[in-house]
Amino acid sequence: MALIVAKFGGTSVADIERIEIAAKKIAREVAAGHKVAVVVSAMSGVTNQLVEYCGKISPLYDVREYDVVVSSGEQVTAGLMALALQKHGVPARSWLGWQVPIHTSEMHGKARIEGIETEELHKRLDAGEVAVVPGFQGVTGRNRISTLGRGGSDTSAVALAAALGAERCDIYTDVDGVYTTDPRIVPQARKLKKISYEEMMELASLGAKVLQTRSVEIAAKMDVPIQVLSSFEDHIGSDLPGTLVTREEDIVEQEVVSGIAYSRDEAKVTALGVPDVPGVAAKLFTPLAKAGINVDMIVQNVSADGKSTDMTFTVPRVELARAQEVIGKQADLKATKIVTADNVAKVSVVGIGMTSHSGVASKMFETLAEKGINIQVIATSEIKISVLIEEDYVELAVRALHAAYGLEEKKKAV
Numbered sequence: 001m002a003l004i005v006a007k008f009g010g011t012s013v014a015d016i017e018r019i020e021i022a023a024k025k026i027a028r029e030v031a032a033g034h035k036v037a038v039v040v041s042a043m044s045g046v047t048n049q050l051v052e053y054c055g056k057i058s059p060l061y062d063v064r065e066y067d068v069v070v071s072s073g074e075q076v077t078a079g080l081m082a083l084a085l086q087k088h089g090v091p092a093r094s095w096l097g098w099q100v101p102i103h104t105s106e107m108h109g110k111a112r113i114e115g116i117e118t119e120e121l122h123k124r125l126d127a128g129e130v131a132v133v134p135g136f137q138g139v140t141g142r143n144r145i146s147t148l149g150r151g152g153s154d155t156s157a158v159a160l161a162a163a164l165g166a167e168r169c170d171i172y173t174d175v176d177g178v179y180t181t182d183p184r185i186v187p188q189a190r191k192l193k194k195i196s197y198e199e200m201m202e203l204a205s206l207g208a209k210v211l212q213t214r215s216v217e218i219a220a221k222m223d224v225p226i227q228v229l230s231s232f233e234d235h236i237g238s239d240l241p242g243t244l245v246t247r248e249e250d251i252v253e254q255e256v257v258s259g260i261a262y263s264r265d266e267a268k269v270t271a272l273g274v275p276d277v278p279g280v281a282a283k284l285f286t287p288l289a290k291a292g293i294n295v296d297m298i299v300q301n302v303s304a305d306g307k308s309t310d311m312t313f314t315v316p317r318v319e320l321a322r323a324q325e326v327i328g329k330q331a332d333l334k335a336t337k338i339v340t341a342d343n344v345a346k347v348s349v350v351g352i353g354m355t356s357h358s359g360v361a362s363k364m365f366e367t368l369a370e371k372g373i374n375i376q377v378i379a380t381s382e383i384k385i386s387v388l389i390e391e392d393y394v395e396l397a398v399r400a401l402h403a404a405y406g407l408e409e410k411k412k413a414v
């Protein structure tokens, strides 16, 4: 008998039929003797619609009220899931974020979970009741509803699994595991039986939205095994049919490149003609950091005249309006012009094996050059290389790189 947390994403609870299918899976786990806490997302499309409503009122909306609006999608599914479980003979009740409670930071729109009180949940689980918890939401120290950033139900599930001391966190989604790249773009992508926390974290942070990055960070820190599996197949998590995200030492076979990730959630900002003197980067990036805007890739051009230079960086596309507003207020930055573009995307090659192999970057640049794809910005770390390109070429780039690194076949080195 184990305690399992099972999370169902948007497409897995898209309508009443899907919710009932999910409920039947939970009923099977319960019948097998397991205690189960279920975490649910909003029905697919609902969160997008709610985000759109807020943006229509104002692009610079109050994020505290945004959280009240966008968290509502998960509330609906939690109630419906509890009803579906009851219908299938499983005692169940819903627990909203503030009822558990799930405590979070004050950073509305992308809050972090700081603690989860589990005493009551444990009592109910021990009594044989399934707990249904809406993902994505929590409550701040000021008693306001918060949300965890897009894709945040994964993080709710893993954090709950860690807090409850669950044996495993099953993430039911619309693909049957983690692949070498997005299988919707590259049909030849290969499913990975296991992937290390480190690589999954990198893939997720670079855009592989199958898991939210923060969920993998928590799993790694708290040693929670995650299993990614399809809710569209007739198995349940205890059959272990998906991809296991686990510790590196548990993975026998390591490849140089384990996957290709992409993100369309990017926007590029260039500050033209800023003075080439100490302190300029701080003038630009400190206010952005204070406003909670994550700056990702950065390049500073060589100064042609020794007096002024251009600085280019990327921010999440959803935060471009806010970033422009913040930069616009920095009069002492003395930029001649601020230019922005949101038709850009980031493509990344990821692999732990890169640390001990050379030639990975050159292969990436050659492959993109062969396809005539221009690289705008490059960023590297020990286990990844990312490039910023025009968004129209993202699928072409991902397919070409996937083939170039031989990811569809097994054991082919670069």
Ligand code: ADP
Pocket: 008, 009, 010, 011, 012, 041, 151, 172, 173, 174, 175, 177, 178, 179, 180, 181, 182, 183, 184, 203, 207, 208, 209, 210, 211, 259
């Ligand atoms: P959910 O609604 O269940 O949370 P998401 O849409 O957030 O599902 O995440 C699942 C999607 O992630 C898949 O449909 C797939 O298109 C995408 N994806 C991107 N990269 C990968 C990858 N490397 N492996 C599997 N899926 C991926």
Ligand code: ASP
Pocket: 009, 010, 041, 042, 047, 048, 073, 135, 136, 149, 150, 151, 152, 153, 154
């Ligand atoms: N419903 C939220 C979103 O669409 C959270 C999630 O599904 O994980 O981002």
Ligand code: MG
Pocket: 009, 151, 154, 209, 210, 211, 212
């Ligand atoms: Mg998701």
